[in-house]
Amino acid sequence: MSASGWWEAASRRVPIAGWPAWARWLAVALLYLWLFAGFWLMFKGSQGIRLLGLAMFAAGLPLLAHSGRILMRERSRPADRRYVRQFMPAMLLYIVVMLYVWPLQQGMPPGWLKTATVLSPVVPIIWVIWGSICYVLASDEMQRLQHLVALAIGVSVVCVASLALGFLGAARMIVLNGSLALMMVYPAVCITYGVARCVLVWRARSE
Template sequence: MDYWIQRIAALRPWQRWTLTILSICVFSTLTGTALATPSRLLRVACIAGIVGMTYVLAIMGRAISCGGERVRKEDSRYMREIMIATALYMVVMLVVWPLQKHTDVLGLRYAAAISPLVPLAMMIRAMVRYVMACDEFMQRMNLLALSWATGVVAFGSMAAGFLSSAKLIELDGTAFILVYPAMCIVYGLALAWNKRRYS
């Protein structure tokens, strides 16, 4: 992992950002295909690709934020914990979560429906451990990024809620599933911006 981070960090900034944007596009395409396809085999392939692209995006993020410096022990631990939680999340979403549509036992339906919360809790734990291991300056930058993420996603959620209440758009429960990923994306972008601004 250090090898790839160093190689990407050695690129010119526009090259790093171009690779990052392309990676985000591939990730988004895989996610959209996985959600839209009726083919189980294609969905499995897309989920495997999503796990791989999560790893690529983590490397890209570290290469941009570390700027060629050696990766800290805390960063390596964070990436390892996030990758394990992400892989578990994909497996749960592929294998366990669909069971809630195919069982009549109410307890099993509840368990299957909330089963993705286990890897999600693992991700949140990894994030908290990472921020706690940072120095005060990095904790401040993480707090600023989290503030932006909370504000932007809350604003977007409220706008969607108002439009839905006015019957201008239709939203179902699936929209709630997008709140945490949206927060993570805005948080990551805000953190990258903060690091660039203060470096």
């Protein structure tokens, strides 16, 4: 049974709504600690340690999508479980590519093979984006509006921050790594969008 399926079976036996608040927050904190430990091990030590970290991260990743439901005392919807089935293999593929495929480009001569190797991490990211689109389309009208507003807020925040950093860099007040800055745009949008949506959901529930 997968980690996601195990969680669904366990939550049916012990309803999340019956958990005390401290237990729900503790469960989420332990999940994030587990994921952080696995991610850290993937970049430390021998090959065996890195594989152990990858296995730990893979085991905890399906439960990440359920963490919000835990805190909100809700059961995961079928759309949530479908998103996990798309998101998990895509992210695992991204991690494997970044660990074992992308570094190979350092010793390659310029050409189509090096270009394909360099761009290989983009493929699982497209998979993640497609899964996110399917997840939003499976939501109801109110949830779609929340996604849209949260995305607008996230993109606006990242655009303003990028513009400010660009002006500071042009004035030589700070030194920017252009490649790193471009690579951080998508994660920054994801983070700001996620925070904005959490706030929107919390406000909707408190009204």
